[in-house]
Amino acid sequence: MEKMSNPLEKIRAEAILAGGEARIAAQHSKNKQTARERIEQLLDPGSFQETGMFVTHRASGLGMEKSHPFTDGVVTGWGKVEGKLVYVFAQDFTIMGGSVGEAHGLKIAALLDLARQNGAPVIGLNDSGGARIQEGVESLAGYGQIFYRNVQCSGVVPQISVILGPCAGGAVYSPAITDFIFMVEKTAHMFITGPEVVKAVTHQEVSFDQLGGAAIHRELSGVAHFTAPDEETLLSNVRWLLSFLPQNNLTPPPYQAPSDDIQRSLPELSQIVPADPQQPYDVRSVIEALVDDGEFLEVQGDYAANLVIGFARMDGYPVGVVANQPFHLAGVLDINSSDKGARFIRFCDAFHIPLVTLVDTPGFLPGTDQEYGGVIRHGAKLAYAYSEATVAKVTLILRKAYGGAYIVMGSKHLGGDYNLAWANAEIAVMGPEGAVSIVFSKDIAAAQDPAAERDRLIKNYRAEFATPLIAASRGYLDDVIDPSESRTVIIRALEVLRDKRQNTPSRKHGNIPL
Ligand code: HXC
Numbered sequence: 399m400e401k402m403s404n405p406l407e408k409i410r411a412e413a414i415l416a417g418g419e420a421r422i423a424a425q426h427s428k429n430k431q432t433a434r435e436r437i438e439q440l441l442d443p444g445s446f447q448e449t450g451m452f453v454t455h456r457a458s459g460l461g462m463e464k465s466h467p468f469t470d471g472v473v474t475g476w477g478k479v480e481g482k483l484v485y486v487f488a489q490d491f492t493i494m495g496g497s498v499g500e501a502h503g504l505k506i507a508a509l510l511d512l513a514r515q516n517g518a519p520v521i522g523l524n525d526s527g528g529a530r531i532q533e534g535v536e537s538l539a540g541y542g543q544i545f546y547r548n549v550q551c552s553g554v555v556p557q558i559s560v561i562l563g564p565c566a567g568g569a570v571y572s573p574a575i576t577d578f579i580f581m582v583e584k585t586a587h588m589f590i591t592g593p594e595v596v597k598a599v600t601h602q603e604v605s606f607d608q609l610g611g612a613a614i615h616r617e618l619s620g621v622a623h624f625t626a627p628d629e630e631t632l633l634s635n636v637r638w639l640l641s642f643l644p645q646n647n648l649t650p651p652p653y654q655a656p657s658d659d660i661q662r663s664l665p666e667l668s669q670i671v672p673a674d675p676q677q678p679y680d681v682r683s684v685i686e687a688l689v690d691d692g693e694f695l696e697v698q699g700d701y702a703a704n705l706v707i708g709f710a711r712m713d714g715y716p717v718g719v720v721a722n723q724p725f726h727l728a729g730v731l732d733i734n735s736s737d738k739g740a741r742f743i744r745f746c747d748a749f750h751i752p753l754v755t756l757v758d759t760p761g762f763l764p765g766t767d768q769e770y771g772g773v774i775r776h777g778a779k780l781a782y783a784y785s786e787a788t789v790a791k792v793t794l795i796l797r798k799a800y801g802g803a804y805i806v807m808g809s810k811h812l813g814g815d816y817n818l819a820w821a822n823a824e825i826a827v828m829g830p831e832g833a834v835s836i837v838f839s840k841d842i843a844a845a846q847d848p849a850a851e852r853d854r855l856i857k858n859y860r861a862e863f864a865t866p867l868i869a870a871s872r873g874y875l876d877d878v879i880d881p882s883e884s885r886t887v888i889i890r891a892l893e894v895l896r897d898k899r900q901n902t903p904s905r906k907h908g909n910i911p912l
Pocket residue numbers: 421493494495496497526527528529530531532538541542564566567568569
């Protein structure tokens with residue numbers, strides 16, 4: 399028996415040693431963990447079951463025939479997170495820089511097939527020099543089949559990409575197709591072409607960090623949904639995200655017995671949200687007050703901060719929250735916030751996570767920058783995503799809901815299931831100041847005291863038109879409530895909508911304005 403196990407242990411040890419001690423030390427010296435250390439940190443202890451440990455490349459030329467490292471530079475398999483099945487692959491930078499060759503690509507593709515067929519989330523830990531130069535078109539084919547599988551998995555199982563090293567060239571497109579991208583600060587970079595190519599083509603000098611570091615993708619491009627200063631925090635945030643997600647599109651989102659009271663009254667909301675519609679406040683304080691135990695996992699927190707999105711629980715059930723943020727650009731909608739909101743809504747819809755929308759917005763941001771950038775096309779995504787979503791949709795207007803922004807923010811007209819407003823909310827085509835200037839411009843000009851007349855007309859307009867009661871009288875709102883009742887009323891609505899089923903027209907697929 400011992401004779402049998404020794405050779406096996408030997409080759410296993412060889413596979414685990416991967417690129418060798420020197421390369422492992424080099425990896426550690428860059429503050430990076432090895433592929434296996436990362437998997438261990440991500441999964442429940444002892445739960446990892448490897449697939450394809452003994453796979454090797456079959457390339458020749460450019461020195462490839464000299465060495466056939468096990469795993470071919472990617473550790474693949476399955477394990478558990480909080481007792482639930484996940485599939486995971488981790489590129490091993492100590493083997494040819496984690497580069498993707500034919501066998502490496504096939505291993506990831508096979509794992510994605512398993513994840514889709516068995517209905518469990520898939521997590522990719524990326525740390526790779528990109529297409530394996532020695533394998534030429536075979537490595538490009540490897541990437542192509544990964545992209546194809548990512549698309550087949552999209553909307554079937556949650557897909558999470560974690561970037562822990564270089565991710566350049568076409569390699570970035572696999573993470574981009576997946577649902578969420580996590581990036582570690584300093585060591586992770588994502589770009590289509592590196593600084594040297596940028597310099598050669600555009601004469602622009604730019605560092606790796608300036609071109610594609612975690613801060614750039616968190617704040618400017620919106621490519622990264624989550625970042626963290628170190629791998630350990632980042633991987634523990636992956637586990638946090640998974641706690642809100644179902645295993646696949648056919649299973650319900652995970653329920654966690656709540657410790658928070660569903661009847662909890664929220665008198666503080668009237669203080670958090672100033673009555674004066676011009677005064678800013680942080681809508682995250684409203685969200686934290688509404689949801690179970692104040693636990694809110696914000697997604698893309700530093701990108702398009704005028705719209706807040708993220709996951710929380712209400713009465714123990716996960717919800718996706720979409721909220722205008724008056725603290726940033728007064729909560730206007732614009733190109734980036736529309737993109738951000740629409741993709742999140744579609745994710746929640748694909749995985750049966752009910753949407754709770756909190757509205758306080760003066761409308762869409764005007765100006766040539768927005769018009770030239772295609773705000774028409776991008777803004778339409780929000781209307782499309784809300785209309786397309788068949789998941790439960792509960793919308794609460796906190797304060798301002800003007801114009802097109804009123805419609806696209808989960809209104810009744812786009813299929814909102816339960817629409818609410820606080821008693822002081824203003825719903826109108828535009829704000830009182832703008833409306834009065836347009837409708838009464840001649841009267842104001844002719845008045846003895848134009849400023850006083852304008853103020854009087856604004857007051858009248860606010861009282862007559864900018865109230866939720868007109869919308870409620872038309873049935874566009876299901877109820878007008880006191881802020882303190884918000885948590886209880888939203889939870890009651892979500893409860894009756896839990897088994898909502900809605901048919902959609904038969905078609906291949908719609909055509910969202912991209
Ligand atoms: C083969 C590679 C490799 C690659 C790195 N290595 N990238 N081997 N193909 N693409 C190997 C190195 O030869 C080295 O081997 C080991 O990995 C570590 O690399 P180092 O350069 O020593 O590491 P470091 O200094 O940390 O630099 C990392 C790096 C650099 C920035 C990623 O290696 C690099 O620039 N690599 C090339 C990146 C690239 O241009 N890839 C193609 C992108 S285009 P030894 O034996 O010395 O340990 C692309 C298209 C995809 O990916 C299209 C998909 C559709």
